[in-house]
Structures are given as structure tokens and as C-alpha cells.
Amino acid sequence: MMFFRSFLFFFGVLATLLLGWAGLVGMPDAMISEIPPPEGLQRYTAEQLYGRSIYIREGCLYCHSQQVRPEGFGSDQARFWGRPSVPGDYVFDKPHLLGTMRTGPDLLNIAARQPSEQWHMLHLYDPRIVVPGSIMPPFSWLFEKKPTAAPGDIVLNLPDSLKPDGRAIVAGRDAKALVAYLLSLDRTYPISQGTATLKGK
Numbered sequence: 001m002m003f004f005r006s007f008l009f010f011f012g013v014l015a016t017l018l019l020g021w022a023g024l025v026g027m028p029d030a031m032i033s034e035i036p037p038p039e040g041l042q043r044y045t046a047e048q049l050y051g052r053s054i055y056i057r058e059g060c061l062y063c064h065s066q067q068v069r070p071e072g073f074g075s076d077q078a079r080f081w082g083r084p085s086v087p088g089d090y091v092f093d094k095p096h097l098l099g100t101m102r103t104g105p106d107l108l109n110i111a112a113r114q115p116s117e118q119w120h121m122l123h124l125y126d127p128r129i130v131v132p133g134s135i136m137p138p139f140s141w142l143f144e145k146k147p148t149a150a151p152g153d154i155v156l157n158l159p160d161s162l163k164p165d166g167r168a169i170v171a172g173r174d175a176k177a178l179v180a181y182l183l184s185l186d187r188t189y190p191i192s193q194g195t196a197t198l199k200g201k
């Protein structure tokens with residue numbers, strides 16, 4: 001009797017673990033592991049990938065999500081543009097940066113909403129220059145002060161009151177890459193039936 005009980009207990013625990021694994025790992029993997037990239041989705045360039053690593057390093061994802069939810073889950077489409085995101089939108093994203101917090105707006109389609117490189121540079125240097133009252137922190141260490149800008153430098157068009165002793169503020173390597181990454185974030189391309197929905201069906 002004792003032996004039978006231990007046996008039952010052992011298989012009960014085993015079955016519970018297996019069921020949990022199947023539901024949380026096996027099934028999702030079978031559903032989304034073979035999704036082809038949608039036609040409109042470009043691979044990241046080396047520069048954009050480096051910018052993506054800066055996005056992670058600077059903790060942008062603690063305040064910004066990258067997911068547009070379908071109707072019925074809030075007003076995402078009106079606020080952040082585009083259609084609801086589908087699994088195929090993320091095939092090149094490793095690790096994914098879906099995010100869990102929205103202290104700031106969703107950024108999955110930020111390049112469609114704000115395509116200006118200069119705007120992004122000014123906003124990163126000090127968000128309140130372009131968005132009065134913004135609570136986003138400045139990321140001014142991504143920029144350099146130079147006596148004179150060199151050819152090819154991206155110089156910030158700062159108002160006179162913010163120009164430190166007449167020197168130019170130019171985008172550093174990390175700022176350039178980060179903005180290149182932000183300007184690649186545009187998942188507003190159409191999704192044709194059968195390309196990027198679950199399991200490609």
C-alpha cells in the first residue's frame with residue numbers, strides 16, 4: 001500500500017511538471033518558432049544593431065514598450081499608430097524588447113510618427129527642448145562638446161540660450177547608432193494573410 005502511494009505521488013508530480021512544460025514551453029514553441037519574416041520587415045544593419053545595444057544599456061526599455069495592442073485593449077492604435085503587432089514583427093529581435101512599462105509612449109512605430117533625426121538628437125540631449133514639461137531624463141553623455149564641428153558631424157541646432165560658451169554639441173558614436181535604431185522602428189507595413197500570423201497560416 002505504502003509503495004503504491006509513493007508510486008502514485010511520483011507520477012502525479014511528474015505529470016504536473018510535464019503538463020506545465022508542454023503548456024508553457026512546448027506549445028508556444030510549436031506555435032511561433034517557424035514564423036517567416038513579413039515582406040516589409042528589414043534586417044537591422046550593423047549600426048542599428050549597435051544602437052539597439054545602447055537602447056538596452058541605457059535602460060530605455062524600462063520606460064518604453066514595443067507592442068501595439070489590438071482594439072479592446074486600450075487605444076494603442078490611435079496613440080501609437082499602425083496595426084496591432086504580430087509575432088512576425090519580432091523575428092529579428094533577439095532579445096525582444098517588448099517592455100512591460102509605459103512611463104513613456106510605445107516606440108514600435110516611432111520612426112513613422114517622428115522621422116526627424118535632428119528631433120531625436122535634441123530629444124535625447126534634453127527632452128524638454130522639444131517636449132516642454134517632459135519627464136524623460138536627458139541622455140546628454142551621448143553627446144560631445146567641440147570647439148568647432150568637423151565635417152560629417154551631426155551638430156545639434158540648440159537655441160542660443162542653451163549653447164555652452166559658443167561650443168558645438170555634436171552627436172557621439174552611441175547617439176548616432178541609437179538614433180539609427182530608433183529610425184528603423186516602423187512596423188506599419190501591411191501584413192498579408194498568411195505571412196506573419198501564427199504558424200504562417
Ligand code: HEC
Nearest residue numbers: 058059060063103104105110113127131134135136137139
Ligand atoms: C524614466 C522613464 C524614461 C526613460 C528611461 C526613457 N524615456 Fe523616453 N520618454 C519618457 C516619457 C515620459 C516620454 C514622453 C515625453 C516626451 O516625449 O519626452 C518619452 C518620450 C520618448 C520619445 C518620443 C515618443 C513619441 O511618441 O513622441 C522617444 C523617441 C523616446 N522617449 C526615446 C527614449 C530612448 C531612446 C530612451 C533611452 C536612451 C528613453 N526614451 C528613455 C520616459 C522615459
